[in-house]
């Protein structure tokens with residue numbers, strides 16, 4: 001015998017039940033916040049509650065286990081809002097972004113990754129973002145990886161600030177907040193940041209196209225150049241000495257080297273997020 005067809009009321013009852021369960025789970029998740037605060041205060045941890053290494057791992061796991069009708073973009077953005085708001089409730093912070101990389105794109109990055117509860121403040125350029133975070137190192141600054149102007153030299157001179165993450169945590173075709181962005185923050189708690197990729201600033205002498213190619217041959221990446229300075233992304237497994245030796249063979253030298261932060265290895269999936 002055929003089952004009688006479900007009515008719209010039946011389906012809405014199901015949706016109401018699931019919504020109530022999800023809400024109850026969110027309330028239960030929220031009840032952990034006081035314990036998180038207590039544990040973090042009771043250990044060596046202090047300052048910002050942002051733990052980018054943990055978040056990169058969580059976002060990868062979320063996207064890996066996702067299945068079903070709901071687009072990946074939706075699931076990722078829901079969890080970004082949950083996690084960022086939990087960070088905010090533990091210790092309030094603001095996010096600063098630069099309009100110079102495209103105000104709308106930067107705002108999208110901020111809202112997608114940090115939601116609407118965390119205040120977003122727009123500045124003219126990367127230098128102004130760094131100045132704002134220097135004033136309150138519990139805040140986070142967003143700077144496009146491709147931003148020009150040599151902003152990273154400011155971090156080389158200020159050891160209290162560093163790059164602590166790179167967004168998006170999981171890259172994919174058509175990501176709704178795709179603008180590659182560094183997150184700048186105050187000195188992170190021990191173990192809070194990933195160091196799969198370390199960022200090196202150096203003055204250079206004898207730099208040439210051959211030096212640029214050599215950086216790639218060694219397995220690193222020149223992210224930017226400004227006057228005689230260079231910003232290089234160096235995977236953890238590549239020793240600085242190897243880079244220096246390779247560059248010496250191309251006639252270039254690194255001087256006044258400074259590490260300005262690190263982030264998790266870039267991770268891509270080829271699934272489009274909207275389907």
Ligand SMILES: O=C(O)C(=O)C[C@]1(C(=O)O)C=C[C@@H](O)C=C1
Pocket residue numbers: 036049050051052054055082083084086087090
């Ligand atoms: O795991 C932590 O340290 C938390 O504070 C929890 C949590 C989360 O909501 O899952 C929030 C902030 C951190 O950046 C990472 C994760």
